Amino acid sequence: xxxxxxxxxxxxxxxxxxxxxxxxxxxxxxxxxxxxxxxxxxxxxxxxxxxxxxxxxxxxxxxxxxxxxxxxxxxxxxxxxxxxxxxxxxxxxxxxxxxxxxxxxxxxxxxxxxxxxxxxxxxxxxxxxxxxxxxxxxxxxxxxxxxxxxxxxxxxxxxxxxxxxxxxxxxxxxxxxxxxxxxxxxxxxxxxxxxxxxxxxxxxxxxxxxxxxxxxxxxxxxxxxxxxxxxxxxxxxxxxxxxxxxxxxxxxxxxxxxxxxxxxxxxxxxxxxxxxxxxxxxxxxxxxxx
Amino acid sequence: xxxxxxxxxxxxxxxxxxxxxxxxxxxxxxxxxxxxxxxxxxxxxxxxxxxxxxxxxxxxxxxxxxxxxxxxxxxxxxxxxxxxxxxxxxxxxxxxxxxxxxxxxxxxxxxxxxxxxxx
Numbered sequence: 001x002x003x004x005x006x007x008x009x010x011x012x013x014x015x016x017x018x019x020x021x022x023x024x025x026x027x028x029x030x031x032x033x034x035x036x037x038x039x040x041x042x043x044x045x046x047x048x049x050x051x052x053x054x055x056x057x058x059x060x061x062x063x064x065x066x067x068x069x070x071x072x073x074x075x076x077x078x079x080x081x082x083x084x085x086x087x088x089x090x091x092x093x094x095x096x097x098x099x100x101x102x103x104x105x106x107x108x109x110x111x112x113x114x115x116x117x118x119x120x121x122x123x124x125x126x127x128x129x130x131x132x133x134x135x136x137x138x139x140x141x142x143x144x145x146x147x148x149x150x151x152x153x154x155x156x157x158x159x160x161x162x163x164x165x166x167x168x169x170x171x172x173x174x175x176x177x178x179x180x181x182x183x184x185x186x187x188x189x190x191x192x193x194x195x196x197x198x199x200x201x202x203x204x205x206x207x208x209x210x211x212x213x214x215x216x217x218x219x220x221x222x223x224x225x226x227x228x229x230x231x232x233x234x235x236x237x238x239x240x241x242x243x244x245x246x247x248x249x250x251x252x253x254x255x256x257x258x259x260x261x262x263x264x265x266x267x268x269x270x271x272x273x274x275x276x277x278x279x280x281x282x283x284x285x286x287x288x289x290x
Numbered sequence: 291x292x293x294x295x296x297x298x299x300x301x302x303x304x305x306x307x308x309x310x311x312x313x314x315x316x317x318x319x320x321x322x323x324x325x326x327x328x329x330x331x332x333x334x335x336x337x338x339x340x341x342x343x344x345x346x347x348x349x350x351x352x353x354x355x356x357x358x359x360x361x362x363x364x365x366x367x368x369x370x371x372x373x374x375x376x377x378x379x380x381x382x383x384x385x386x387x388x389x390x391x392x393x394x395x396x397x398x399x400x401x402x403x404x405x406x407x408x409x
Binding site for chain 1: 376377391393
C-alpha cells in the first residue's frame with residue numbers, strides 16, 4: 001500500500017497573502033473568529049501541521065482541498081486554528097485523584113452530610129458536569145446534599161452551560177462513549193445532558209477578582225487552567241478570595257501548570273495519586289490525618 | 291503500540307497513520323474487513339484496531355462481530371472510527387464488543403485521548 005509518508009519538508013512554501021486571506025475568511029465564516037496578519041506565523045505553523053497529518057503537500061493543497069469541502073479536513077483546520085481547550089474530564093490525573101482519594105476521604109471524615117463544590121471559570125459547563133458525573137458514579141453521596149456552583153464571567157457561555165447542549169465534536173473531547181450513552185440524549189445532530197446531571201449544577205455569573213463569599217463556602221474549589229491568564233497580583237487576589245471561600249477542610253484544584261508557590265503563603269499541598277491539591281495552611285484539617 | 295487502521299478511505303487512513311505515528315505508535319492498514327481478517331490471521335499481536343463501519347466487501351460491524359465470535363485476537367482492543375453517529379449505531383457497536391467509539395470528523399487530540407483512555 002502506497003501511503004504518503006509524514007515528512008517534514010524544509011522546502012514547504014510559506015503562507016502567501018492569498019492563502020492568508022482565504023484561511024482568515026474560512027475561519028471567520030465557520031467560527032466568527034477574526035484571524036489576520038498578526039496571526040500569520042501561528043496560521044502558517046499550524047496549517048503546516050495540518051498538511052502533515054492529512055498527507056498533503058503543504059498549505060496550498062490544504063486550501064485547495066478546503067475549497068472542495070471535505071468535512072474531515074475542515075475539522076482539522078478549525079481545530080488547529082481556533083483555541084478550544086474545554087473538554088470533559090480534562091487531564092486524567094485530577095479526576096482519578098478525585099474518585100480514588102478526595103471523595104472517599106471527604107465521605108469518611110466530614111460529619112455534615114453536605115458536599116459543596118465550586119467550579120470557577122466553568123466556561124460551557126464541561127467541568128461542573130464532569131464533577132457531577134464523578135460524584136454520582138462514586139456512589140458515596142446518595143444520601144448527602146450536593147451543591148455544585150459553577151461560575152463564569154461570560155453570560156454567553158453560561159447560557160450554553162445551563163442548556164447543557166453540545167455538538168458532536170464537543171462531546172467527543174474527553175467524554176468516554178459509555179458515559180455519553182448514559183448521561184446524554186441525542187437530539188438531531190447535538191447531544192443534551194440528562195436532567196439527572198444538569199439539575200445538580202447551579203450556574204452563576206461571577207468575576208474571579210470579586211469576593212466570592214456570597215456564593216457560599218466550599219469543600220472543593222476547581223480553578224483549573226485559569227490563573228495562567230492573569231498577572232501575579234491578580235493571581236494573588238483570586239487565591240485570597242478562594243481561600244476565604246474554602247471550608248477549613250476544603251481543597252483547591254489548580255491546573256497542571258499552576259501553583260500557589262510564590263503567589264500565596266496561605267496554602268499547602270495535599271498529595272494525592274498522581275497530582276496535588278491545595279489546602280489551607282496551618283490548620284488541622286483532615287487531609288493531614290492518615 | 292501496534293495498531294491496525296481499517297478504513298476504505300485512503301485519506302482517513304493517511305490521517306490516522308500520521309496522527310498515530312507522531313505519537314510513537316506502529317501502524318498498519320487494511321481497506322476493508324476482509325483484508326483486516328487476513329491481517330489478523332497473519333499477525334495476532336495488534337494492541338488496537340481502529341475500525342471504520344461502512345466499507346465494501348466486509349463492513350466494520352460484521353468484522354467486529356466475526357472476530358468476537360471466532361475469538362480472534364481476544365486481547366486486541368477495538369475502537370470504532372465512523373461517521374455513523376446515531377445513538378442506535380453506538381449501541382449496536384458497543385453491544386458487538388467495541389471498546390470505544392470515535393465519531394467522524396475527528397481531531398488528533400480526540401483520537402489520542404480516546405486510545406490513551408482505554409489502553
